[in-house]
Amino acid sequence: MDPPSLSRRTALSGAVAGVAALTLPSCSTKPSAAPADNGASSDVGAAFAELDAKIEAGMEAYGIPGVAAAVWAGGEEHVKGYGVTNVDHPTPVDGDTIFRIGSTTKTFTGTAMMRLVERGKVDLDAPVRRYLPDFDVADPTVGAVVTVRQLLNHTSGWLGEDVQDFGRGDDAIARYVASMTRLPQLTAPGTVFAYNNAGLVVAGRIVEVVTGSTYEAAMQNLVLDPLQLGSTHYFTDDIIGLNVAAPHAVVDRKPVVETGYWAVPRSINPTGGLTSSARDQLRYARFHLGDGTAPNGSRLLSPQSLQAMRSNPGAGGTLLVELTGMGVTWVLRPSAENVTIVQHGGTWPGQLSGFLVVPERNFAMTVLTNSDGGSKLLPDLFGDDWALRRFAGLGNLPAEPRRLSAVDLAPFTGRYVAEAIDPSGTLEQMIIEFRASDGQLDGTTVTADANGRPDEKSRARMGLAFYRRDYGLNLGPDNKPVHSRSDFVRGPDGAIAWFRSRGRLYRRQ
Template identity: 70%
Template sequence: MTTASNVVGISRRGLLGGAVAGAAALALSACSSSPSSEPTTTSASDVSTGFDELDAKIEEGMKAYAIPGVAVGVLAGGQEYIKGYGVTNVDHPVPVDGDTVFRIGSTTKTFTGTTLMRLVDQDKVDLDAPVRRYLPDFAVADPSASAAVTVRQLLNHTSGWLGDDLQDFGRGDDALSRYVASMSRLPQLTPPGAVFAYNNAGLVVAGRIIEVVTGSTYEAAVQNLLLDPLELRHTRYFSDQIIGFNIAASHNVVDAKPVVDNGFWEFPRSCNPTGSLISSVRDQLRYARFHLGDGTAPNGTRLLSQQALVAMRSNPGAGGTLQVELTGMGVAWMLRPSAENETIVQHGGAWQGQRSGFFMVPSRNFAMTLLTNSEGGAQLTTDLFADDWALRRFARITNTPAEPQTLSAADLAPYEGRYVTEQITESGSLERVVIEFEGRDGRLHGTMKDLADPSTHPDEDADTSAHLGFAFYRPDYGLDLGPDGQLLGTRSNFVRDPNGNVAWLRMHGRLYRRQ
């Protein structure tokens, strides 16, 4: 099965993708629904029935999307539900359970943010201080941005420089410092604080600040300040730390069947703050309980003030889209609106053959986490985390409406043309992704090409291509379309310059410059 998410470069390994891991390629329901008139609380029997319905939905998705193994955890109506489905490995099948470990991808960023908030609570870090207070030599390509960018802007993804930098600087304890030193090549796309664009490189800088302030490696600091106090015994950064665990192997999807991929084991240490954590659904649910709680660990020790927990999901930066529509980001958490004006606190992640979702509704004391061991997990996470089925069923809230519209040729014309973004690979080479759009039948239709060599002419020697499109539901905002024009259930948007002209496409949280 071929999808836009695993064909073209910006999602080659999910690139530590965020809110919902990867683009769906099958026809899924659009993120459109009406405000619910149902009560905001549910009975114990109703929640139990909901768990049965969730089982059926997951099992159906596993068959449809070629997912060998899934683990789910839910907190709803005062009940906790943890369950494993299927097997860890199609070649050596072992049942998945609540302690089976998967890569959680970019949900790792919230662990980086939570650890940093412990240092904020201890008055060792100021979120609104410039990064150079902690890293005096910090520099990207733009001198003014280098001097002005703040710690908060790293965490709410508004630092403004090119963010998809996956360079590998080896396994040594200097991996993060070498990575940050290399960032002087990263071009500035937008001014700091002005525009949301998902930024993996910014989280590496946040991880490096943790190292400098604590005087330890990033991984040791997170272990000591967060993982150990929360008793997350199945959550680790390195593969040699999970010996003896039940491990969910990564799987690709070939001819609609799962095939084992060794991608689980490959991860650059220099990118650990952005997405390398290995965890179980039981640990993820315990982590959710902490964030829904009062800031104390299971043994009663205070880790964060209640004020700090609330601050992580408050004061959002610039908004936009990352598969879902975002009010903005707080401290490493995506803050997503609902039709009922209740905030959804969300993340999720992707790495090769590992796709996950995680969200909470603090006002409803609801949380859900899902871990999968297949590229096909992108579709299941879209079903459960972009569409609002789980939110409606367990938290009684719905997505903001998004009714697809048919636009005139004149209305589509401002969005037509070429859009380009770049990314830096693990080897340090620069790759370019090009999207071409045209208006047709009231919607935008286009192709995406991944060019390994940016000097290559866009019409020649393209590695791969994929078809995509948008059905607008309000000005500048659209529902993603698949190759056959079907609604995928995810959202993207366009960004205008100060003069009101369309300047950028934001897709999967990344900015593509209009040329």
């Protein structure tokens, strides 16, 4: 299984068994005026029905009360809700129900940044200090040279697991960025991919400074209003009266409402603060599949800028899937057919979502869930290549698990540690111990405080089966591969320096 997140609050990017879920669908399927061939089966309606069945089965298996999904394939739009928003006060989910979308927010920040690039107000390859003269992290040499692009492609190199809460004021993001002097440098800028929430907050601060407004107001003006995303908001005050999906934990195989999961610090809005609906997410996806014009025909971005967002990837690795690298906030994922898959998604306690587009196949898909059980359903749809094969005629890179000798496994065994900073500013650790077992890596994970004292209740098993040099398939409780991948990163001397799981770096000790 995938290692648990460092903290329930640091899970911006989760295993549980399920219980039967009530399915109350609300659906619309609309043909376009000019259907496009996306390389998949011509029977798109049958594919939509298969998707519905997979979602409903996953809801029952994984304890998910409500799901909303939206697909653009074969020139047709499919938007549908399943189940209920809240097991205590059940209201049917539909295509306009509001969910947290977590880290898919990053791509909205990236889209706004590209609008500023087109206006000549930002240069992606300029140092951050051109826009934030006082910017610094723990390594002062990095603060002087790190670029805007490295913020957006997750190669800035400092500790990125920082979700500190700096209040609800308009200065929340500025205060967060000022606090980043405590963030240690893990790798040199531009050299290693490591998922970095803090970097996107810095990008959000640049948006504020360049536009002379709050981040949220700038996003409203640059992206949300022009794309007519009326169900997409940063502030809870803006969704009063709308149909909102409550977050759920899974306890004793049953979903339980956890209202305490809902809040997100304003200071991390640029990296994961948006709420949205499946319908709005599909409209956003179709903008990125298009030529850069808004629904009213006005131009927001040139086709070249849209292409630039999904080009020129930084360093590659894994983020549940194998990735070529990150473009401007987009995960760029290879396929067996050499067609690029453009992807993101988001995780926040009780609210998990997936989002992908394939421009060469004119295909887009988003799925929003209101339970920790979404951590099982989403890999079934986005890590496995079922949806890609069915709708876009694409498959994942082959990955056949191998069994290695104890000698070959020895360089990878040992203890690995990652760190994170929670909303209160407290440092915590995740510790992974790997040992060789029957040709694979068998390990345990545990969370710990800043002094390394473990929380034994958090201890869990994880395993890894290599499929090529330094890359492995994560193993489930039955010791069989699940739909996610991890890898090891070597240092300048060629020795293993890091384990990378869920995009995060764990230092080998």
